[in-house]
């Protein structure tokens with residue numbers, strides 16, 4: 309996690325670095341730091357957020373047009389000022405910022421201690437900067453060569469930037485497993501964890517590949533070498549993102565803006581793919597792989613967090629429509645449990661950021677076993693998008709709020725299209741049924757818009773429940789993943805304990821928790837095994853639980869049982885997750901705001917989990 313940004317060019321580096329750091333703050337906000345290079349390396353850092361750093365730096369000399377900055381999500385060493393980046397080498401001629409984890413840092417640390425190095429922090433990063441200094445001194449090599457040699461000794465993941473006091477016109481950057489993009493302007497270069505700090509200056513970018521080192525010098529072209537010293541030609545790409553997409557646009561929080569963007573983001577994820585008039589679905593990104601998927605013995609979906617919940621919806625959809633067996637795996641478990649995998653398997657990795665370390669490792673494992681690996685990613689050009697054989701972009705636009713909202717519904721929309729495409733090609737669905745689903749899918753954005761208009765009603769419910777300590781979210785069938793997602797949204801931004809369960813499983817344990825203080829959110833829409841869900845609601849009511857129900861418009865049965873209800877438009881059972889998720893996002897949002905939580909940057913979390 310952690311966000312890094314660096315600059316070399318004619319502009320004042322400090323304001324540009326701070327602006328970039330604010331944009332990257334979603335990646336971690338335990339501490340922040342900046343280094344400017346003039347005659348010396350001037351480092352300012354402190355515990356807390358980027359705004360704390362700005363207060364801390366106020367009044368200091370921050371001149372210079374080469375510098376780098378870092379916002380930290382702590383892995384090794386507590387989140388304090390000492391452990392904040394940048395870190396200096398022992399002789400104070402090198403400074404480093406790092407996103408990732410050096411796994412063999414204890415061994416390297418003790419070797420360096422034996423050679424006389426003193427450590428001032430508890431971080432793995434400090435090891436790397438001392439190691440580079442040690443190599444420079446002992447092997448009499450340039451800083452870039454020392455970085456290359458050092459990286460050959462390192463096990464783990466890194467995106468690093470190094471400034472050297474003796475080379476005031478040069479930046480060294482390298483990556484393995486953590487993202488890094490270089491913006492190429494006229495006479496200037498920008499380096500960052502993602503493109504958001506770069507977009508307002510240039511849309512020409514180079515994505516650094518794993519084990520590549522970039523040597524960026526004033527008035528020179530970028531040079532790229534691998535850590536095995538092979539020269540690479542930088543490949544300049546055009547960014548598709550716009551500045552407007554990464555600003556709040558009048559909303560109080562990015563999360564709210566992103567919730568409200570869903571009519572558009574769902575539409576965008578289907579645009580050019582859903583052809584109601586022609587009665588077909590097309591997915592250009594996987595066209596060449598369709599036969600492989602259709603012949604697959606099974607599909608394995610791997611993901612983390614909210615993307616895993618989307619994967620569960622995908623399992624229901626693909627099995628239901630296309631009759632291909634699907635398993636859904638947490639990437640963090642899948643990568644370590646020696647799964648039975650082969651050439652007949654198709655693995656689908658789902659990720660908003662495209663940078664989640666566990667999902668990337670699951671992809672590598674699947675590839676090594678001969679499986680075909682497809683990606684469903686939101687961030688164009690991300691590591692997962694590049695590591696997979698082919699894939700489908702969700703096109704939800706940048707998601708900045710740490711709690712995933714529009715990315716989830718876009719993932720579900722894309723999985724629905726995939727299920728439909730496979731079903732039509734496989735002949736597991738009649739054309740009449742297929743056409744009916746296409747027509748209904750086309751209506752989803754308008755129905756989402758209708759639900760957003762219920763925000764005030766949902767806010768009123770939030771007022772009543774904001775102070776609870778626990779809550780249960782229950783649903784069955786397609787609504788079970790929705791219950792999991794609703795619970796995750798509440799806990800991550802409000803810090804209220806919430807559990808999602810299949811409604812019928814409640815009686816195998818969680819029912820013991822129900823009393824008059826326990827709110828139970830039922831996703832009780834009138835499709836599928838609706839009657840069975842009503843029985844589950846009765847069971848909660850009999851034990852005096854408080855019931856908040858998501859119901860289908862016009863439903864009177866559930867309304868009569870519930871303490872509060874939120875009506876959503878009717879749709880086909882398979883499409884309900886695209887609608888039922890929306891009120892749960894709003895409920896969490898309103899509760900978190902009322903509790904004064906940091907909605908966009910909840911404690912201990914980061915948007916992009918690039919460590920395992």
Ligand code: M6R
Pocket residue numbers: 612613614615616658659660661662663664667710711712713796800913914915916917
């Ligand atoms: O970028 P990814 O979709 O791979 O991220 C996976 C999870 O880290 C992410 O969904 C996380 O659970 C969110 N905070 C949920 O809102």
